Every structure is written in structure tokens, then in C-alpha cells.
Amino acid sequence: xxxxxxxxxxxxxxxxxxxxxxxxxxxxxxxxxxxxxxxxxxxxxxxxxxxxxxxxxxxxxxxxxxxxxxxxxxxxxxxxxxxxxxxxxxxxxxxxxxxxxxxxxxxxxxxxxxxxxxxxxxxxxxxxxxxxxxxxxxxxxxxxxxxxxxxxxxxxxxxxxxxxxxxxxxxxxxxxxxxxxxxxxxxxxxxxxxxxxxxxxxxxxxxxxxxxxxxxxxxxxxxxxxxxxxxxxxxxxxxxxxxxxxxxxxxxxxxxxxxxxxxxxxxxxxxxxxxxxxxxxxxxxxxxxxxxxxxxxxxxxxxxxxxxxxxxxxxxxxxxxxxxxxxxxxxxxxxxxxxxxxxxxxxxxxxxxxxxxxxxxxxxxxxxxxxxxxxxxxxxxxxxxxxxxxxxxxxxxxxxxxxxxxxxxxxxxxxxxxxxxxxxxxxxxxxxxxxxxxxxxxxxxxxxxxxxxxxxxxxxxxxxxxxxxxxxxxxxxxxxxxxxxxxxxxxxxxxxxxxxxxxxxxxxxxxxxxxxxxxxxxxxxxxxxxxxxxxxxxxxxxxxxxxxxxxxxxxxxxxxxxxxxxxxxxxxxxxxxxx
Amino acid sequence: xxxxxxxxxxxxxxxxxxxxxxxxxxxxxxxxxxxxxxxxxxxxxxxxxxxxxxxxxxxxxxxxxxxxxxxxxxxxxxxxxxxxxxxxxxxxxxxxxxxxxxxxxxxxxxxxxxxxxxxxxxxxxxxxxxxxxxxx
Amino acid sequence: xxxxxxxxxxxxxxxxxxxxxxxxxxxxxxxxxxxxxxxxxxxxxxxxxxxxxxxxxxxxxxxxxxxxxxxxxxxxxxxxxxxxxxxxxxxxxxxxxxxxxxxxxxxxxxxxxxxxxxxxxxxxxxxxxxxxxxxxxxxxxxxxxxxxxxxxxxxxxxxxxxxxxxxxxxxxxxxxxxxxxxxxxxxxxxxxxxxxxxxxxxxxxxxxxxxxxxxxxxxxxxxxxxxxxxxxxxxxxxxxxxxxxxx
Numbered sequence: 001x002x003x004x005x006x007x008x009x010x011x012x013x014x015x016x017x018x019x020x021x022x023x024x025x026x027x028x029x030x031x032x033x034x035x036x037x038x039x040x041x042x043x044x045x046x047x048x049x050x051x052x053x054x055x056x057x058x059x060x061x062x063x064x065x066x067x068x069x070x071x072x073x074x075x076x077x078x079x080x081x082x083x084x085x086x087x088x089x090x091x092x093x094x095x096x097x098x099x100x101x102x103x104x105x106x107x108x109x110x111x112x113x114x115x116x117x118x119x120x121x122x123x124x125x126x127x128x129x130x131x132x133x134x135x136x137x138x139x140x141x142x143x144x145x146x147x148x149x150x151x152x153x154x155x156x157x158x159x160x161x162x163x164x165x166x167x168x169x170x171x172x173x174x175x176x177x178x179x180x181x182x183x184x185x186x187x188x189x190x191x192x193x194x195x196x197x198x199x200x201x202x203x204x205x206x207x208x209x210x211x212x213x214x215x216x217x218x219x220x221x222x223x224x225x226x227x228x229x230x231x232x233x234x235x236x237x238x239x240x241x242x243x244x245x246x247x248x249x250x251x252x253x254x255x256x257x258x259x260x261x262x263x264x265x266x267x268x269x270x271x272x273x274x275x276x277x278x279x280x281x282x283x284x285x286x287x288x289x290x291x292x293x294x295x296x297x298x299x300x301x302x303x304x305x306x307x308x309x310x311x312x313x314x315x316x317x318x319x320x321x322x323x324x325x326x327x328x329x330x331x332x333x334x335x336x337x338x339x340x341x342x343x344x345x346x347x348x349x350x351x352x353x354x355x356x357x358x359x360x361x362x363x364x365x366x367x368x369x370x371x372x373x374x375x376x377x378x379x380x381x382x383x384x385x386x387x388x389x390x391x392x393x394x395x396x397x398x399x400x401x402x403x404x405x406x407x408x409x410x411x412x413x414x415x416x417x418x419x420x421x422x423x424x425x426x427x428x429x430x431x432x433x434x435x436x437x438x439x440x441x442x443x444x445x446x447x448x449x450x451x452x453x454x455x456x457x458x459x460x461x462x463x464x465x466x467x468x469x470x471x472x473x474x475x476x477x478x479x480x481x482x483x484x485x486x487x488x489x490x491x492x493x494x495x496x497x498x499x500x501x502x503x504x505x506x507x508x509x510x511x512x513x514x515x516x517x518x519x520x521x522x523x524x525x526x527x528x529x530x531x532x533x534x535x536x537x538x539x540x541x542x543x544x545x546x547x548x549x550x551x552x553x554x555x556x557x558x559x560x561x562x563x564x565x566x567x568x569x570x571x572x573x574x575x576x577x578x579x
Numbered sequence: 580x581x582x583x584x585x586x587x588x589x590x591x592x593x594x595x596x597x598x599x600x601x602x603x604x605x606x607x608x609x610x611x612x613x614x615x616x617x618x619x620x621x622x623x624x625x626x627x628x629x630x631x632x633x634x635x636x637x638x639x640x641x642x643x644x645x646x647x648x649x650x651x652x653x654x655x656x657x658x659x660x661x662x663x664x665x666x667x668x669x670x671x672x673x674x675x676x677x678x679x680x681x682x683x684x685x686x687x688x689x690x691x692x693x694x695x696x697x698x699x700x701x702x703x704x705x706x707x708x709x710x711x712x713x714x715x
Numbered sequence: 716x717x718x719x720x721x722x723x724x725x726x727x728x729x730x731x732x733x734x735x736x737x738x739x740x741x742x743x744x745x746x747x748x749x750x751x752x753x754x755x756x757x758x759x760x761x762x763x764x765x766x767x768x769x770x771x772x773x774x775x776x777x778x779x780x781x782x783x784x785x786x787x788x789x790x791x792x793x794x795x796x797x798x799x800x801x802x803x804x805x806x807x808x809x810x811x812x813x814x815x816x817x818x819x820x821x822x823x824x825x826x827x828x829x830x831x832x833x834x835x836x837x838x839x840x841x842x843x844x845x846x847x848x849x850x851x852x853x854x855x856x857x858x859x860x861x862x863x864x865x866x867x868x869x870x871x872x873x874x875x876x877x878x879x880x881x882x883x884x885x886x887x888x889x890x891x892x893x894x895x896x897x898x899x900x901x902x903x904x905x906x907x908x909x910x911x912x913x914x915x916x917x918x919x920x921x922x923x924x925x926x927x928x929x930x931x932x933x934x935x936x937x938x939x940x941x942x943x944x945x946x947x948x949x950x951x952x953x954x955x956x957x958x959x960x961x962x
Contacts, residue, residue, distance in 0.1 A: 042776040100835040109849030141833040205770040448759030491763030497815040500763040590729035591812035610923045678941030
């Protein structure tokens with residue numbers, strides 16, 4: 001066991017790097033490993049565009065940010081966690097500024113903020129429209145300062161080492177050589193991001209396969225609120241590339257085929273020429289995506305070769321505003337749609353973007369498994385509840401990345417012997433990996449075929465609007481896919497940089513995550529936020545003001561139970577937008 | 580810092596850079612031509628030094644120098660030098676804006692202005708030198 | 716009616732090959748497809764043994780840099796329709812050791828990046844309680860361009876100096892050093908001078924200018940390098956003629 005460390009971070013994106021720095025600063029004597037299946041600057045944090053929310057204006061308050069978040073989440077957020085989050089967000093964003101993040105500024109040099117969806121006041125910090133890119137590169141470059149942070153770039157974690165209810169490290173494949181190694185550690189923090197690639201149409205990069213969620217699930221940690229999948233209202237058709245909410249915050253309109261700002265028909269307010277906070281195009285993402293589905297049903301959307309779309313109209317903003325505040329949006333439209341948003345309408349449709357659910361953690365990022373922590377999109381604290389507000393996830397990375405880092409550092413600083421049993425576990429895993437995909441006979445389906453089927457299954461059963469029978473069918477189909485995966489045809493039998501083998505491992509993770517999504521959705525018999533049931537269209541606070549917790553039993557079946565939401569100062573009320 | 584970056588692995592393949600790498604792209608070729616001008620500039624520096632020595636050595640030495648300069652080989656060499664110097668100057672002036680960021684009252688001056696000012700200085704200097712040599 | 720195109724892809728499997736060979740695949744493609752879509756089609760439907768890196772498919776993560784018909788490109792932003800009926804030659808990024816197929820080893824750049832100290836260096840940190848460092852939009856514009864680098868390594872593939880001498884620190888590393896040198900919050904230019912002006916630093920650059928030409932994000936690393944040469948030369952002269960003046 002030559003690779004032993006005190007804390008292992010799985011994933012090197014915003015949350016992982018922030019946690020690594022937090023640990024390095026809390027206890028400089030700890031040895032920290034960042035194990036990422038890609039180089040850290042490739043992590044999906046890099047593509048976040050819009051901004052990061054943090055209260056800094058004098059006319060704003062922490063309570064208002066908290067209320068916007070809680071009502072945005074349809075009251076499924078744990079309010080103690082939200083209170084801690086809104087309090088720490090501005091400090092974390094400021095700390096990042098001190099580390100060099102090029103936040104956009106007012107003319108006098110102060111941090112500038114912009115309006116964003118679901119927020120009553122302007123509190124979204126931004127770095128042009130490449131906020132995630134600048135945050136990630138600032139974190140990555142700053143992390144290079146700390147010599148006790150060791151990076152394992154392009155190492156793919158396949159399993160958590162668990163003994164006696166305690167997590168003691170990971171097993172990972174070094175992509176370059178194909179070697180399987182155990183990396184023992186006193187604490188492990190999962191920062192692997194979300195699982196958008198479970199769905200066929202997503203803004204997410206290829207690497208978002210729910211790795212950490214599946215790792216935790218298989219190790220016995222429960223996943224929480226998996227039925228809440230966010231569809232971002234404005235993605236480009238065909239590619240699924242994100243057109244940031246900032247476009248609407250700057251004043252963009254969503255119009256249907258008649259040129260009509262259709263959101264006014266869906267209880268989201270009256271259309272005004274300038275954007276009104278918490279109204280119309282600045283409403284919450286779940287409601288906007290649901291409005292799109294209704295428009296399709298009414299036949300008022302535009303048909304294209306890539307399905308129905310609506311239009312995002314930015315023309316009235318003018319060239320100067322677009323070039324200053326939305327340059328990346330313009331670049332993406334010109335490149336991928338061959339159109340200039342200054343003079344033309346952008347075709348958009350809802351696209352899977354974010355996973356509100358994830359590994360269940362407490363307010364400090366700790367899971368019920370000792371030694372296992374999680375932070376970022378992979379975790380569910382929950383501050384996002386049933387629907388996340390735009391610009392809350394970037395500060396979430398920082399706040400909970402730092403919290404989980406500090407908590408893990410404290411845990412790892414204690415005297416903890418690593419048990420011998422994990423050595424045997426690592427050997428078993430090496431053997432399993434050796435046999436699983438490399439030397440198969442009787443091969444039938446190609447991996448891409450199975451992956452497409454999974455994506456079609458989940459799109460049909462767990463899309464924006466769901467129904468019990470479709471969900472049950474989906475669950476059965478996913479079970480069949482699990483069996484067919486055992487016989488998958490893998491062409492590549494090389495050890496060096498075998499990306500097909502990695503893709504198969506990622507797919508097996510995705511199947512577990514898909515199962516969790518479908519089963520959680522099946523059990524929640526109400527509609528709340530991003531989870532809408534056509535057979536149970538109303539919100540039911542009596543029975544479901546709770547988080548769904550799904551875990552896998554030793555016989556392989558999954559079990560759903562409920563855990564009440566923590567309510568402190570904001571009793572459940574009606575979600576009101578546009579008035 | 581990560582100690583995991585191996586500097587060398589036996590199975591990595593390093594492709595050799597071809598000796599004719601500079602022929603592969605037009606921009607590489609232009610670059611090498613520009614660099615080649617230094618050879619001709621060196622020649623002209625030697626030529627000027629010998630001119631000065633010839634002048635200092637008296638009228639007959641100077642006459643001999645002028646005769647030698649009129650030989651076709653030397654003439655050709657000097658003409659080639661003229662071409663390379665002009666080529667180098669033009670490409671250099673066009674690249675100058677990338678190296679110089681000038682500001683006037685907070686606004687960044689456009690690159691074309693920087694290039695233009697270089698050309699202007701060249702013209703003025705040439706006129707001055709020409710007047711000195713031919714006018715007097 | 717879908718068009719067809721031939722892709723000639725470089726292959727290298729270290730366990731069986733001693734050198735790069737080319738494999739040709741003929742595929743149908745849609746007009747919206749980029750080169751990456753073509754490669755993914757091959758991997759998914761035709762030949763699963765083809766290895767290459769990719770992630771965001773929107774030109775921001777920097778993973779998918781490869782040589783397309785001899786030019787370094789991000790394959791997620793390079794459209795197949797630009798190549799007519801082909802053939803399109805796809806090779807791994809030049810000037811880097813090839814690990815396998817289209818995957819190259821970029822550890823050299825990451826080592827160099829760390830050496831230029833790409834973080835805010837300050838003699839005294841401002842406490843968080845005092846708020847942000849004030850930085851006007853004009854001051855932000857000074858370094859903004861250099862902060863756009865996505866670490867895609869296309870500039871290293873285009874640089875003939877790096878091709879001939881791998882010890883040259885390279886365009887992106889210098890551009891990122893300048894990003895911090897020009898940041899008003901940073902006080903580390905002196906610390907960076909040693910590595911930038913030293914052996915294998917900026918003076919290896921002979922201003923070929925290819926790096927700026929291929930950069931997909933308009934970072935202009937050549938400009939960063941020449942500006943550093945100018946400022947460093949001026950500083951050297953100043954310290955020579957005015958040893959007690961200035962700083």
C-alpha cells in the first residue's frame with residue numbers, strides 16, 4: 001500500500017478543490033489526495049456560466065436570500081442548512097476574489113451583481129458569462145500552492161473501501177497504465193458532481209455519470225431526493241449546450257411560435273419590457289420548463305428537425321449589452337447554431353441540467369457512513385430542495401466544499417488505524433475489474449446500445465411530467481439493462497488508456513443512479529418543484545414534507561423511506577411568482 | 580506537488596520533428612525567411628565597416644571599393660540584402676502591435692496606429708538620411 | 716440525405732504497435748456534426764478500441780485538442796462540413812508524447828504551470844472583513860484576455876520552438892504568468908521573473924506567432940510573451956542606469 005493519505009477527495013472540480021484547500025489550511029500536516037478521472041481544469045464546474053449568489057448589497061439581507069432559496073425549493077430545503085449557506089456564501093465568494101477570481105466590477109471597482117431567476121434582489125456575482133470557468137481555474141491555480149495536496153490525475157475510482165461501517169479509502173484504476181491500486185485514507189470526500197448523462201438530452205459533459213452517488217449507494221450510504229432532476233429551460237437543440245439564465249436576467253424574452261411571451265399564462269406574472277425579479281422569465285426553472293411542456297401540448301411551439309423549441313429573444317438588448325455581459329452566449333450561438341443573437345431568435349428547449357438529489361449529508365457534509373463525506377452537486381444537504389435556484393450551486397460548491405473539508409480534516413486528524421480487511425477488499429476489486437469487462441465471451445450488445453436504451457427509458461418514465469405506470473415500467477426496463485450489462489460487448493482489451501472499459505464502468509454507475517431516480521419518483525405520490533406527477537398533481541405537505549431516502553439492501557433491492565425536512569423560521573406556504 | 584507525473588514512460592511514443600518542419604506551413608516558412616535575413620544583415624554590417632575603412636584609407640582605396648561594389652555578384656548580394664531588410668521590417672512592424680500596448684487617456688490605442696507610427700518613423704528617418712546624403 | 720466522409724485516424728496501441736499507423740473509417744454524418752461527433756460515432760458503433768479525450772463538447776474544458784488535417788483544433792468546435800467529402804486526417808496533438816491513439820501526455824505543461832506561480836502573490840493579505848480588492852473594469856481588462864486560457868495545449872502543438880526543444884516553457888504558461896503579473900491584486904512579478912527570464916524562459920521565443928493563430932480563445936500568448944520581453948528589457952536597462960531609482 002504505497003499510496004496512503006489522510007484524506008482522499010474523489011473529484012477535482014469546484015467542491016473537490018475547495019475542500020482540498022480547506023483541509024490544507026486547517027491542518028497543514030495532513031496528506032491530501034485529489035483523485036480525479038480527468039485533469040481538474042476539465043471538471044464540469046468549468047462550463048457554468050451565469051453566476052454565484054451571495055448577499056452583499058445594503059438593500060439585501062440573508063433572510064431574503066434564504067426565503068428565495070426555500071420558496072424556490074418548494075419548501076423541501078433544510079432551513080438550518082440554508083441559513084448556514086446564505087451566511088457563508090458571501091464570505092466564500094469574497095475569499096475567492098482574494099485568490100484572484102476575476103469577478104465583474106462596477107465602475108468604482110466594487111463587485112458587481114446581476115439579477116437572476118427566482119431571486120427577489122440582485123445578489124448574483126458573475127465573471128462575464130464564464131463564472132464557473134473562472135472559479136474553477138482560480139481554485140485550481142491556487143491549489144497548486146499547497147505542496148501537501150497530491151494529485152492523481154486520470155485515476156478512476158471504482159469502489160469505496162469499507163470495513164466495520166467505516167470508509168477507509170478507495171480503489172482506483174490509473175487510466176494511463178490500467179493498473180488497479182488501493183488508496184487507503186482515513187476519510188474520503190465525494191465531489192464527483194451530478195448525473196446528467198443518465199438522460200439523453202443534457203447540458204452536462206460526458207464525465208457527469210453520477211459516479212460518487214453510485215459509489216456511496218453501493219457502500220451502503222443512502223441517496224436523498226433522487227426524484228428531483230432539474231431541467232434548465234434554455235438549452236440549444238441537438239447539442240444541449242446551455243444558454244445561461246443570465247440571458248434572461250439581462251432581459252431576454254421567451255416566446256412561442258406566435259411571438260407571444262407565453263409564461264404569462266402560467267401564473268408567473270405580467271409581461272413587462274424590462275425584467276422583473278421573481279416574475280416571468282425570471283421565475284424558477286421548474287415552472288418555466290413545465291410551461292414549455294404545456295405549450296407543446298397546446299401546439300404553440302416551433303417544430304424543428306430536433307424536436308419542438310421555443311425562442312429566446314435577445315435582440316432588444318442591443319449589441320453592446322450582449323457583447324459585454326453575454327459574450328459567451330453570442331459565441332456559442334454563432335458557432336453551434338449559425339445565428340447571431342443580436343439579430344436573430346435563439347431556438348431553445350428544456351434540457352436536464354442539475355441533480356438536486358444526491359448522497360445524503362448533514363450540514364457539515366458528513367454521510368451516515370463514518371469517514372465518508374460529500375460536497376457539491378453529488379451531495380444533498382439539502383439546500384436546493386425540490387428545485388434549485390440559478391446561481392446557488394456555485395456558492396454551494398465553496399460553502400460545503402469548505403465545510404466537508406474541515407469536517408473531514410478533523411476526523412482524519414484523530415488516531416485511526418486502517419483495518420487489514422481493506423487490503424483483501426482491494427485485491428478482490430482488482431480481480432473483479434480484471435474479469436468484468438476485459439475477457440468476455442458470448443458478447444451481445446454494444447455499450448452504446450445499452451446506454452441509449454437507458455436514456456430512452458428514463459426519458460419516457462422520469463421526464464418533466466411523470467406517471468406511476470410509466471415509472472414502474474421504467475424500473476423493470478432498468479433491471480433488464482443491469483442483466484444485459486453483464487454480457488456487454490467491449491472491443492477494447494488493452495490496458496493502456498482503455499476508455500471503453502471506463503465507459504462501461506461509468507454506465508454501470510449510471511444504471512444504479514437511474515434506478516434510484518425512478519424508484520424515488522415512484523414512491524413520492526405528490527407533485528412538488530421539479531417532480532410533477534400527472535396522477536398526483538397537488539403538493540401534499542401532510543405526507544410528503546420529507547426527503548425521500550433510498551438505499552440498497554444486501555439482497556440488491558432498494559428501499560425508500562422518508563425523513564422530515566428541517567423547518568426553522570419559514571413555515572410552508574404557497575410559492576408565489578409574478579405578484 | 581504531485582509526484583505522480585512520470586517524466587518518462589517506456590511506452591510513450593515521441594514522434595521526431597522532421598528536418599524540414601519549416602516547409603510544412605506557410606507561416607513557418609515566412610518565419611524562417613525572416614530569420615534568414617539576419618545573415619544578409621550581417622553581410623551588410625561587414626560591408627559598411629569595409630566602406631568606412633576604405634574611406635579612411637584614402638581616395639584610391641575608396642575608388643577600388645566602389646569598383647568592387649559594382650561587380651554583379653556584390654550588387655546582387657546587396658540587392659538581396661535590401662529585399663530581406665525590407666521584408667523583415669514590414670513583417671516586424673506588422674507584428675509590433677502585439678508587443679506594445681499603448682494607452683492614451685485610459686483607452687487602448689488600436690494596433691494599426693502603432694504599426695502606422697512605426698512606418699511613419701521609418702519614412703521620416705529615410706527622408707532625413709536621404710537629404711543628408713544627397714542634399715549636401 | 717446524409718453525407719459521407721472518410722476519417723483517417725492515427726492509431727497507436729503500445730502493447731502491440733511500435734509506431735503510429737492510420738485507420739480509415741467512412742461514416743455518414745449530419746450537417747451539425749463536429750469532428751468529435753464523428754469520433755464518437757466510430758467509438759460507439761464501429762470500433763470501440765479508439766481512445767480519445769473529451770468532456771464538455773462546448774469548447775470550454777480544453778480536453779479535445781487534436782491535429783485535424785495538420786492543424787491543431789478543438790474537435791468539439793470543428794465542423795465536418797468544413798472538410799467537404801474529406802478525407803479528414805486526425806492525429807494526436809503534436810509535440811507531446813503519445814500515450815495511446817489520440818491521447819497525449821500533458822504532464823510537462825502542468826509542471827511548468829506550477830513553476831510560474833499562477834496564483835495571487837502578496838506580501839500582506841487583506842483580511843476578509845475589509846472586503847474586496849477594488850479593481851475597476853479597466854484594470855480587469857488589462858489581464859482579462861490572458862485569463863481566458865482553457866489549457867487546451869493547441870499553442871504548444873503549434874509552437875515550433877517547443878517542438879524542437881521540450882524544455883521551452885511554452886506559450887500558455889507564459890500567458891498565465893502574465894495574467895497574474897497584470898492583475899492589480901498581485902505583487903508577484905519579481906518572483907516570476909526568475910523563471911520567465913531564465914534558461915528555457917521567454918527568450919527561447921522567436922516570435923513565430925503560431926500560438927496566437929491557433930488559440931481558440933483569443934488569449935494571444937505571443938503578445939503576452941513579447942510584452943514581457945519588452946517590459947523585462949526595459950526593467951533591466953532601468954536597473955542598470957538607475958540602480959538606486961524606482962523600486
